[in-house]
Structures are given as C-alpha cells and as structure tokens.
Amino acid sequence: MPQTRRQFLIGTAALTLLPALPRLALAAPTASLTIASRQIEVLGKAATVFGITGPDRKSGLRAREGDRFTGLVDNQSGEDLILHWHGQVLARNTDDRTRPNGGVQPNASQEAYDLPLTAGTHWMHSHTLSEQQLLAAPMVTVEADAGDVPEAVIMLHDFAFRSPAEIADGLLSAQGHHMAGMDMGKMDMGGMKMSGMSMAGMTHANDVEYDAYLANDRTLADPDVITVQPGLMRLRIINGATATAFWISAGALAAQVVAVDGNKVAPIPRASIPLAQGQRLDLLVQIPPEGGAFAILAQVENALMQTGVILATSGAQIAKVSSEAATPAPFVDLTFEASLTALNPLPVKPADALLHIALGMEPGYRWTINGAAHDEAAPLQAALGSRVEMMFMNPTMMMHPMHLHGHHFQVVDLGLGRFNGPRRDVVMVPPGGTVTVAVDFDKAGEWFLHCHHLYHMASGMMTSVTVA
Ligand SMILES: [Cu+2]
Structure with missing residues (x-):
C-alpha cells in the first residue's frame, strides 16, 4: 500500500530518533523483516523504491548488544533478492544471502534466522542492482557501553x-x-x-x-x-x-x-x-x-x-x-584513516600468508581483481584459523571501497608504514594507493570480497575467499 507523504514523514522521524530503548521490550526480540515496494517523493516527484521494515513497521532493525536476530524474512517485493547482512560477523556463511543460489525468492517467506547480532552501526542491503533502488536499511545494535x-x-x-x-x-x-x-x-x-x-x-x-x-x-x-x-x-x-x-x-x-x-x-x-x-x-x-x-x-x-x-x-x-x-x-583520501587507532585491534602476530590483490580497469567498463572479472577466476584461498594480510593495490583512476563479508579486518598499512589502524569491513583504496589489511579467517566458508561501488562490482570487481 503506498504511503501518503504524511505517513512517510512520521515513519522517517520514528526511524531516525533512537531514544533510550526500553531494555525489556527487546529482551526477547521477535525481529522479522518485510521487504516491499514503497513510494517516496524526491524533488517533488513520486518515486517507487524498496523498503525493509521490522515488525514495528519501521525501517531496518534496532537491537541491544547481546540480542539475536531471529525471525523470518518475507520478500513481498515481487523480485528475486539477495540480501546481505553487512557487518554481521556472527552470521554463518550459510545465513548470508549473498551465497550463490542463496537468494530470497519473490513472494516467499524464508526459514527462520537466528543469529547473534554484532554490536555497532551496521546495515542490510541488496547485493544486486536493486540496492540502487534503496533496498537497504539500518541494522543497528546499540553497544552495551553506549550509555x-x-x-x-x-x-x-x-x-x-x-x-x-x-x-x-x-x-x-x-x-x-x-x-x-x-x-x-x-x-x-x-x-x-x-x-x-x-x-x-x-x-x-x-x-x-x-x-x-x-x-x-x-x-x-x-x-x-x-x-x-x-x-x-x-x-x-x-x-x-x-x-x-x-x-x-x-x-x-x-x-x-x-x-x-x-x-x-x-x-x-x-x-x-x-x-x-x-x-x-x-x-x-x-x-x-x-x-x-x-x-x-x-x-x-x-x-x-x-x-x-x-x-x-x-x-x-x-x-x-x-x-x-x-x-x-x-x-x-586516507588522511583521516591514518589518524585512526583501533580500540579492538587484532592480536599482534605475524601473518601466515600475504594475498596481493591488484585492482584493475579495462576498456568497456570492465573492473577486475587480479586481472579477472567475477567468475573468471578461482576464489582466493585462506586456511581456517590463519592470519592473512591482504594488500590492495590500485593503479586505476578511481577509488575502490573494498569490502570483505563476514569479518572485520584491521587496517595495518596505508603505504606509509605499519600502524594500529581501525577495524573495518570496508576500506577505501584511492587511485595509486596501496592499502594492507590483516584478517583472521576464523570461519569456514566462501566469503565475498568486492568493491562496494555497485557498478564496479556488477562489472566484475568481485571475488571470494574460500576459507577451509
Ligand atoms: Cu570500485
């Protein structure tokens, strides 16, 4: 049902303000998500976009540290959908809808999820071009010490x-x-x-x-x-x-x-x-x-x-x-990045392996990783339990925000020497830049690694890391 402008206003205000959440109300979350079309107004014109709402009809999911995400994902959008829990490191690989054949079918409820939520500001979004149509929502888990x-x-x-x-x-x-x-x-x-x-x-x-x-x-x-x-x-x-x-x-x-x-x-x-x-x-x-x-x-x-x-x-x-x-x-640029210090750094230890990841640009709007577009090359490999450093090298003329699923790596070198950089799941690699991140591959599975520029990703700049 299309929302009126007024309803939309109310919905937006409710979404964006998070007063102290009543802890009791969230003690037994029954979070389920509904994905459907909705109408918004942009520059005075109506636009049909997607939305993801929780049981409270508000956009996305809000929880407290220690809560789990449980419930069904109901896709009423009429389109095939691949939904990614961006930033959730405790989702099993099999719970991450970005897996091949892992899409949420149109007009079909899915099996119940039950995953421990990762504290912090995260989000959920489509892993296909429908992300452009606002198929995304906040997935915020308020930290226990946020006050x-x-x-x-x-x-x-x-x-x-x-x-x-x-x-x-x-x-x-x-x-x-x-x-x-x-x-x-x-x-x-x-x-x-x-x-x-x-x-x-x-x-x-x-x-x-x-x-x-x-x-x-x-x-x-x-x-x-x-x-x-x-x-x-x-x-x-x-x-x-x-x-x-x-x-x-x-x-x-x-x-x-x-x-x-x-x-x-x-x-x-x-x-x-x-x-x-x-x-x-x-x-x-x-x-x-x-x-x-x-x-x-x-x-x-x-x-x-x-x-x-x-x-x-x-x-x-x-x-x-x-x-x-x-x-x-x-x-x-990386000036801000260089000023950051992780408060939750990875344990200090030598890397077991170094992966060189060369980002590439070829004629025909073709974006590559190590010279290959997605599906042209075998996935990268990492041993389960290993510390791997991934060195991104960007000889192209555009910045690439590189994202690894299921893990929060640590930025350890921006080309200026080692530092105790931030934990992240997306790091920008500017034109001409070399950025190294350390990651503990502590979960088996196939984890996507890609540029978060949607059209670069869709034009090839995506691979995966098989952890076994
Ligand atoms: Cu890119």
Whole structure:
C-alpha cells in the first residue's frame, strides 16, 4: 500500500530518533523483516523504491548488544533478492544471502534466522542492482557501553529516477570517458556540476549522474528534521550510496569520531570526515544548552552537491540549506584513516600468508581483481584459523571501497608504514594507493570480497575467499 507523504514523514522521524530503548521490550526480540515496494517523493516527484521494515513497521532493525536476530524474512517485493547482512560477523556463511543460489525468492517467506547480532552501526542491503533502488536499511545494535545517549541514524543514498539497468547501460556506452583518452567534455553531466577530474587529470570520481542525494530518503530541499535536546547525542551515519563517497560534516557542532564500520576507535575530534560506499561512521556531537538548528551534511566528493539532515531543538528557527555547497569537496583520501587507532585491534602476530590483490580497469567498463572479472577466476584461498594480510593495490583512476563479508579486518598499512589502524569491513583504496589489511579467517566458508561501488562490482570487481 503506498504511503501518503504524511505517513512517510512520521515513519522517517520514528526511524531516525533512537531514544533510550526500553531494555525489556527487546529482551526477547521477535525481529522479522518485510521487504516491499514503497513510494517516496524526491524533488517533488513520486518515486517507487524498496523498503525493509521490522515488525514495528519501521525501517531496518534496532537491537541491544547481546540480542539475536531471529525471525523470518518475507520478500513481498515481487523480485528475486539477495540480501546481505553487512557487518554481521556472527552470521554463518550459510545465513548470508549473498551465497550463490542463496537468494530470497519473490513472494516467499524464508526459514527462520537466528543469529547473534554484532554490536555497532551496521546495515542490510541488496547485493544486486536493486540496492540502487534503496533496498537497504539500518541494522543497528546499540553497544552495551553506549550509555543512555540519544541517537539518530542517518542513511545516505545516491538517487536516480532512471533504473539501475539504464545506469549500467549508460556506463557501458560512455565506456571511454574514464579511460586513458579522458574526454573532459563528457564530464559535464547535465547541470549536475560533476567535476570529474583532478588537476592532474588522472583521478576520477562520480561516474554516475544522479538526480539527487538523499539523507533518510530526503533532500536538503525538504530535509529530515530530527528533534533533539541540548546535550550529547550520537549520530550513526551509514553510506548506503551505490557509487558515491561523501565528506561528512557536523558544521557548527563539535564532533568526535568514536567508531568506524561499527568498530570503536580512539575518539578524535574531526570537522570533516570521508565516508566511502558501505562504510559507517559514529559521531558524538554536543547540542549546545541554548539549542538551535544544526545541519549534518554529506557532500559528494569532488563535487558541489550535498545532502543532510537537520538536528533541531524544540522551537528552533530552521534555515534553508542549499543542496549545493559553496566550494567543491576534495577527493576522499586516507588522511583521516591514518589518524585512526583501533580500540579492538587484532592480536599482534605475524601473518601466515600475504594475498596481493591488484585492482584493475579495462576498456568497456570492465573492473577486475587480479586481472579477472567475477567468475573468471578461482576464489582466493585462506586456511581456517590463519592470519592473512591482504594488500590492495590500485593503479586505476578511481577509488575502490573494498569490502570483505563476514569479518572485520584491521587496517595495518596505508603505504606509509605499519600502524594500529581501525577495524573495518570496508576500506577505501584511492587511485595509486596501496592499502594492507590483516584478517583472521576464523570461519569456514566462501566469503565475498568486492568493491562496494555497485557498478564496479556488477562489472566484475568481485571475488571470494574460500576459507577451509
Ligand atoms: Cu570500485
């Protein structure tokens, strides 16, 4: 049933504000999820997208550390679906719907799940092109030590009225534009002011032309306004965009980074933070005693466009925020990454194996791992119980956010020497960059390893690691 705009507003507000959860109500969670079409309004036009709702009819899943996810996944969307529990390291390989033949059939309820939830800011999303149609939702498990701090979830998306198949076709037909013979003219993307090239003309971002960028399903023309109280609050920001990295800014509010990809880091103050596709960011912000309205912004890398939400105390004047910033954001880079220190590092020990993972770009919008597109090469191998270091090397002109399923690796080298970097499940590998992560392969199975740029993944940049 299509929601009215009003119902949608209510639903969004309820989703994004997480006051202290009643612990009793969650002691015996009966979480089940329903996947269905819904209507939203973008730039004054109706759009049919997907949604994933829990038994409370709200988007996604909220729980407390120690809870399990139990229940059925009911696919009412009418489409085949492959659903991935992004960040859940305690899901068995066989519970992860990204397995070959593991799709959720249309209009069919599935067997009951029962998996212990991984604490932190995680999410669930389609592992096919329907991710572009907002088939994604938060999967937040509040940490036992998070305290009674009010929270808001901010889910970012890049949005197009075109179908993902049309977008993919467009990338194929414009195949030359990101290759060696770069055509600056093609980067003028219909008024979207995509500034695709760096000064050197080598680095490239934003290869998809989007109609809008959404934060909690809204643009800044009509943003999600979240009512807040003076004092500390926690923002859980999820980059659910398919092909877009953002710079996150809390503007006038002092912000402290406390977790990335659901993993705690030594808290650091930061005014502007890069967030690649699939990554999550937990910020503590302080709403001042006098209150007010505060924009939390996500600006597209190397572009003017931005989206965001407004945090507002009761009665605050809310100024309009433009969907274009005054100056373009830079390309995302590893400066922020280098400043992070894991609070839950892997035990210190030598690696049992080193996997070289060369990311590649070939004519025809073909993206590869070690020279092969998905299914052209045998999976990578790792011994069960081994410590493996994966060295990602990126000679291409685009950043690749590399994601490993079922594990939280540790970033140990950004090309500047070893460091006690953050635990994550998505690491950005910038053009020309070499990034090494350490992972303890402690679960048997076949775990996907891929670029979280949806169209790179769909065009070949995906493999898996067989752990046995
Ligand atoms: Cu990529």
